[in-house]
Amino acid sequence: MHEATKASKVSFFDYIVIGGGTTGIPIATTLSANYSVLLLERGGSPYNDANITNASNFGLYFFDTSPDAPAQQFMTQGVPNARARVLGGGTSINAGFYSRGEEQFNKDAKLTDVDLIQESYEWTEKVMVFGQDVQSWQSAVRAGLVEAGVKPDNGFSYDHLVGTKVGGAIFDENGTRHTAADLLQYANPNGFSLLLHATVHKILFKHKGRSKPRAYGVVFEDTFGKKHVAYLKRRKNNEIILSAGALGSPQLLMLSGIGPKDQLDALNIKIVLEQPFVGQDMADNPLNVLFIPSPISVERSLVQVVGITPFGSYIEASGGFNIIFVNLSDYQGYTPEMGGFIYEKVNGPLSKGDLKIANRNASDNPLVTFNYFTEPEDLQKCVKGIETILKTFNSEAFSNYKLANMTDKDILDLNMKIPYNLIAHGNTSTSLEQHCKDTVRTIWHYHGGCHIGKVIDDEYKVIGVDSLRVIDGSTLLNSPGTNPQASLLMLGRYMGVTILSQRIAGEK
Ligand SMILES: Cc1cc2nc3c(=O)[nH]c(=O)nc-3n(C[C@H](O)[C@H](O)[C@H](O)COP(=O)(O)OP(=O)(O)OC[C@H]3O[C@@H](n4cnc5c(N)ncnc54)[C@H](O)[C@@H]3O)c2cc1C
Incomplete structure (x- = not known):
């Protein structure tokens, strides 16, 4: 785990995972078993911050409005809300309740391997879930x-x-929070790099001589405002995985040129792929x-x-x-x-809104409506x-x-x-x-913006481009279970194992 200020200007990896949150950490950790992985997180570490680690301090970070606060506030139609800006993502600032998703979620999310679902839940629960x-x-x-x-x-x-x-909780019997960052203990330290305060501003695409644009690198900024570029190594099947959450992922797709034409044109963003569904059907329970x-x-x-x-x-x-x-x-x-x-x-809900980019700065909030x-x-x-x-x-x-x-x-x-x-x-x-x-207020279970069948296919690959997947809360049609973190942690591990095993089988 290093500060992005220490990163080299240019680097190369098999996988680049954007967003060290609830879904991104299990994916990156799992892929590191066989491949080099760069995990980029815009926030700092959750460890040694008593506001995060101690259950009885829940929510104190909502009063911290500094640019590096672990919770970034946003407002939708009069309802105050918050999103994570810290390693561990939502698991570092949430209320900790843990309850698995319903059968229908597995169907909607195209997760068909029942044994792998069970194993993926258990993989997380062993490390970070407790009785109450x-x-x-x-x-x-x-x-x-x-x-x-x-x-x-x-x-x-x-x-x-x-x-x-x-139900369970990610707080142990002493009231200490265990975040998705604890899952990093499963990572293979050889070839795994985690950078903190690394805000990704753009995914890079190659078009030349290709039927579809191919994602091949990302530009990220450190706290000094210095830009770095990380590229995929030139190996077939290397990929970028976008796990920046329900607000971050549609926002970053648009900032990288994938989204509704009118929005990209309005901000002079060069179009890589016209995709009207990015940012559509945002929902908050x-x-x-x-x-x-x-x-x-x-x-x-x-x-x-x-x-x-x-x-x-x-x-x-x-x-x-x-x-x-x-x-x-x-x-x-x-x-x-x-x-x-x-x-x-x-649950659900059926009422939907949308997400629009406000400017070209990835650190700022996009504009969101939920139409409760x-x-x-x-x-x-x-x-x-x-x-x-x-x-x-x-x-x-x-x-x-x-x-x-x-x-x-x-x-x-x-x-x-x-x-x-x-x-x-x-x-x-x-x-x-x-x-x-x-x-009406929020329980912070907002989701959507990169739906399966609209923005991504059943394997979470972004439709219309190569070497890019979105895997996180932005892909959800409905908020799973009573509270979503269990399902998202499971989804991360499930997809990590699936990508890994398909690739290893294909390369044999
Ligand atoms: C206050 C609060 C209370 C909640 N309570 C509960 C609860 O009790 N139980 C429950 O199950 N769920 C709860 N939730 C919901 C749950 O935590 C979230 O649904 C879940 O964590 C979302 O996971 P995700 O992987 O989609 O996104 P996140 O976990 O938010 O991960 C996204 C990560 O990407 C990073 N990122 C974003 N943009 C960029 C960028 N451009 N460059 C680099 N990094 C970037 C973010 O900093 C973040 O770490 C709560 C949420 C909140 C906010």
């Missing part, structure tokens, strides 16, 4: 969800099962939150329990701190330490999700939790302070539909 110690707040949510009809209680499981369960104040402190927890409803709403909870960064002014007298959150995520709740089906899932949260809150199991911890006056106070409760009892003119729209 569920205490009273999360236990109350779990029992309340089951009583509210999110059945059966599936106990602890990594699998995607309808009902209520406890809407999240709506219920804060439950408590007169006593609630134990701190990130996501531990999830209710997987049959109607497509996923219900999760956290407690003891404001991980969702809601405005608590409605709950005077209560602090996030004195309360818990129950929230629901709409433009599809009525998403709105109905939200309404049903909130109704289920209310049932959970009003369940006997939850009453027992309240009774054990609060006085009668506290409970009365609490019920008065929950506007959603009032809504459910018909005491307000606001409909739940309107409430969903008014209080």
Whole structure:
């Protein structure tokens, strides 16, 4: 692991992987077994940064607006959001909940080898996934969800099962975060190079004498603003793999000349391939939150329990701190330490937006829209999700939790302070539909922009050019499972093994 400032001006590798994140690290690590690999990450190291490594510091990096902060903020249609800018990618700044994707995801993602899917999950889990110690707040949510009809209680499981369960986490029993960077312990150190603070600005293409343009190198910049070029060695089957995430990958394709003509023309970018689908169908799963104040402190927890409803709403909870960064002014007298959150995520979603490049600087955010709740089906899932949260809150199991911890006056106070409760009892003119729209926020599971069948083929190769694949959250049609990191880590390992084994077989 070196700073890009130390890199030579020109270098040569069999594989160049752009983006040292959730998907990019398992790919690069796996390919290094037999080939030379350069992994380029625009951010710094997650190690020795207590804000990243310590679970109870979750989200502090959202307040760091320096150019090298591990989370880069962006805003879409009034909803604040964030993307990773650090080795480990999303796994270095996320809430850590780990739950495998559903069968349908494997089909959509064209992953057909069931044994390899299982092995790839286990490869990750061995290094960076842990069980969770569920205490009273999360236990109350779990029992309340089951009583509210999110059945059966599936106990602890990594699998995607309808009902209520406890999932895994990338935090160990001491609350220490294990990121995708921990998977680098699997890498073959011979011929593997990882550069930090290496921002890729462009993928280079050769056209001459070819039926299709071929990717053959990348230009990246170090923190001094110095440009470096890394080329693919002249060997058949060498490739560049773009894993810069749902915002980074479509952005970099466009900056390199692959994208909608009008956008490339507007910024005077030379067209390599006109591709109207790059940046299309961006989606973010809407999240709506219920804060439950408590007169006593609630134990701190990130996501531990999830209710997987049959109607497509996923219900999760956290407690003891404001991980969702809601405005608590409605709950005077209560602090996030004195309360818990129950929230629901709409799966899919069906509502889509798009991504456009704002300028030619790869370090800046592109412009993104998600158009939350433009599809009525998403709105109905939200309404049903909130109704289920209310049932959970009003369940006997939850009453027992309240009774054990609060006085009668506290409970009365609490019920008065929950506007959603009032809504459910018909005491307000606001409909739940309107409430969903008014209080929408993100669970940071945005995806899309380089879809299978549109921008890439079933092998994740960019359609219309040679020697370039995109493998990361930008390829997803829907957010997999309840939370996507497990599926993306698996996808990285799966594709790494697939590329490697096909190539070795072909070269024999
Ligand atoms: C705050 C937050 C909380 C979340 N909570 C959870 C959770 O609890 N559970 C869960 O399963 N999921 C969670 N997620 C979602 C999950 O972490 C992401 O979906 C996943 O990490 C995305 O993986 P990726 O490989 O597509 O992109 P990333 O992991 O973001 O990787 C992309 C990498 O590319 C780098 N990059 C981008 N552009 C360039 C460039 N031009 N040059 C060089 N490098 C570049 C980035 O710095 C980044 O490291 C959360 C996400 C966030 C942001």
